[in-house]
Amino acid sequence: MAIIQIKQLKKIYNSTQVPVHAINGIDLSIEEGEFTAIVGPSGSGKTTFLNLLGGLDNPTSGTITIGDEEITKLTPNQRIKFRLKNIGFIFQAYNLIPVLTAKENVEFIMELQKKSKTDRTKRSMELLKAVGIEEKANHFPRQLSGGQQQRIAVARALASRPKYILADEPTANLDSTSTENLLNIMENLNREENITFIFSTHDARVVKKARRVITIEDGKILSDERKN
Amino acid sequence: MILTVSWRNIWRNPTRSLIVMGALLVGMFSGVFTSTFMNGWMKQRIRDGVETEVSHLRIQSPEFKKSGDFEDFFTDISKLESDLFQNPNVNGVSPRLSIQTMIASAETATGVQLFGVDPDKESQVINISEKVIEGKWFEGVKRNPIIIGQKLAEKLKVKLRSKVVITIQDKDGNIVSAAFRIAGIYKTINTTFDEMNVWAKLSDIQNLTLLHSDVAHEILVHTNNYETINEVVDDMSAKHPELSTLSWQKFSPEFAVLTEMGNMYLYIFVIIILLALGFGIVNTMLMVVLERIHELGMLMAVGMNKRRVFSMIMIETLILSVIGGFAGIICGIWATDYFGDKGIDLSIWSEGLEEWGYSAIIYPEYDWTVMIIIAFLVVLTGIIAAIYPSYRALKLAPAEAIRVI
Known part of the structure; x- marks a missing residue:
């Protein structure tokens, strides 16, 4: 069952002399529980596509419907609320809050959701355990390796119990062992909790794990391949 | 968080x-x-x-307030004093004669403001007696003692016990003079004030000016504290509307x-x-x-x-x-x-x-x-x-x- 419906999505940047068609008429459906990789060369529009999908940016035209909500019609504040409730983000540069510990970074999202202190503590420890980093709960990001930070980012993305996780090149800054560990964690979460993962990547190891691979070039879908 | x-x-x-x-x-x-x-x-x-120059409040005749003239005094001072002391906030009352006059030494002469006061009463309304640095407040000189400022003493080139002559107008308009001996020299932080103001005994000035004892140009009043000043002003203004009763703020707006x-x-x-x-x-x-x-x-x-x-x-x-x-x-x-x-x-x-x-x-x-x-x-x-x-x-x-x- 398609839970994300994208119709005739376009994003044109007019800030340069020549308008840039970053996304040029994408139609796409994504089903619940998919583990999807968006691939394509640099500048193909992967990140723009993820930003639009996450409601971080407005499309020039077209619609994105997630569940029952057409997010392209929401106001910026409504989109923030929608993201907080439904979408988890994992960024290439981890983007943890540097002044908070691993545990506090995970709890922060739940605090934004106004969860109780007990719930926050319980859930954050569960998540840190799930990503195998509970012993680093009280460490600050600067005290952790890239792989460890990205695992905390995964835990943070899961903290709000989102239905979808959008990951923008999550393994780009990781070594092969960390990449393998992270992919296993994400794959397990996908299988066990039926969370839909959509990530942009250049990484062949990620593509290998993905069950659906969508190739984008010049803002258009070049191929859409499902694996068994 | x-x-x-x-x-x-x-x-x-x-x-x-x-x-x-x-x-x-x-x-x-x-x-x-x-x-x-x-x-x-x-x-x-x-x-x-x-505390040194103005006191908390001052009662004058409206005419004297305007002109400062010798003849604008008011009478019935004892009655006013007793009225003032009926107010529990009042702790000092000093009637004064306040006269512009000439003071002369053997060397020179100058114009000053002369206050004829009861020394004890004056000490209760201003602290000038505490500012005496040479001699004592109306002590040590039996006849016609006078208290002058250090700056004036320097100007007149006089010392403690020196003789100075006060020239004054009596109530009939005659110019009269009398010799006074310096009983004390005071010094405040205001040298201009020290140069301009001298104190003599009320009885000596009354004798000299032929004024009877129950008159004054002004009455200085001291209260228990600054908060009660306006209360006393209101009380006296109500009792004696014919007189001008002013707090220090009104009397000396510069302060x-x-x-x-x-x-x-x-x-x-x-x-x-x-x-x-x-x-x-x-x-x-x-x-x-x-x-x-x-x-x-x-x-x-x-x-x-x-x-x-x-x-x-x-x-x-x-x-x-x-x-x-x-x-x-x-x-x-x-x-x-x-x-x-x-x-x-x-x-x-x-x-x-x-x-x-x-x-x-x-x-x-x-x-x-x-x-x-x-x-x-x-x-x-x-x-x-x-x-x-x-x-x-x-x-x-x-x-x-x-x-x-």
Whole structure:
């Protein structure tokens, strides 16, 4: 069952002399529980596509419907609320809050959701355990390796119990062992909790794990391949 | 947790934060201390002026108030005195004859204001008797004693026990003279006052001017404390509407102006300092926002709404302002307390200061209401200074902000 419906999505940047068609008429459906990789060369529009999908940016035209909500019609504040409730983000540069510990970074999202202190503590420890980093709960990001930070980012993305996780090149800054560990964690979460993962990547190891691979070039879908 | 994040964010760049706090500390310390210094100086001048020169309130005939003429005296002084003492707030009453006259020594002569007073009563309304530095207040000279200021003594080239001649108009308009001997030389912080005012016994002046004993040009009144002055003024104005009863503020408005000036200087000074510091805070917080564009974009991406982003920057600014500003105020209060006891000696400029009636030793003073208002102004500056940086943070688009490295 398609839970994300994208119709005739376009994003044109007019800030340069020549308008840039970053996304040029994408139609796409994504089903619940998919583990999807968006691939394509640099500048193909992967990140723009993820930003639009996450409601971080407005499309020039077209619609994105997630569940029952057409997010392209929401106001910026409504989109923030929608993201907080439904979408988890994992960024290439981890983007943890540097002044908070691993545990506090995970709890922060739940605090934004106004969860109780007990719930926050319980859930954050569960998540840190799930990503195998509970012993680093009280460490600050600067005290952790890239792989460890990205695992905390995964835990943070899961903290709000989102239905979808959008990951923008999550393994780009990781070594092969960390990449393998992270992919296993994400794959397990996908299988066990039926969370839909959509990530942009250049990484062949990620593509290998993905069950659906969508190739984008010049803002258009070049191929859409499902694996068994 | 927003508070925790804001607090820890401040210490991400401790040098910068400490510089901002230090600037606030120094600025507010200077503001508070300079203000309390001015305040103490003004209040001291007022206290000296009121307690030495003017007294708490003064009763005169409206005619004398206007003209200062010898013949504008009023009678029934004993009745007025007893009326005044019926008011429980009154603790001193001194009827005076106040006459412009000439005083001459063997060397020279000059015009002065002569007060004919009962020495004991006068001591109860002003503290001039305590300012006698040579001789004693109407003691040691049996006939026609007179008290003059040190500056006048220098001008007349006279010493203690020297003889001076007072030339005066009697009640019939005749010019009469009498010799007086200096029983005491006083010195206040106001050399102009010292040069212009002399005291003689009321009975001696009555004899000289042929006035009977129950008349005066004015009555000086001293009350229990400053708060009850207006009560006594109202009471006497109601009982004797034919007379002019004025508090020290009305009688010597220049002293009342000093109070206003003290407060005005304080607020102007503090506001200028805060304005300058406010721009510094805006600059620092703008740097903070620009340095953290990526992070702020990420926070908005993960679901932090604009109100919280705004609050976070606002709280950071407020913490910086409040810590620095309040530390400055506390240091200012501490320095005021310290120098309030010890005094700040400006005696190298004492001659100039004393010409204007200001003491050469300043005791800074503060009052809590003013300090609370300054603290409030610090918080207000923090809030105003935070608005623009916070607004800039609000205007960030998450997708663009995340791309900034």
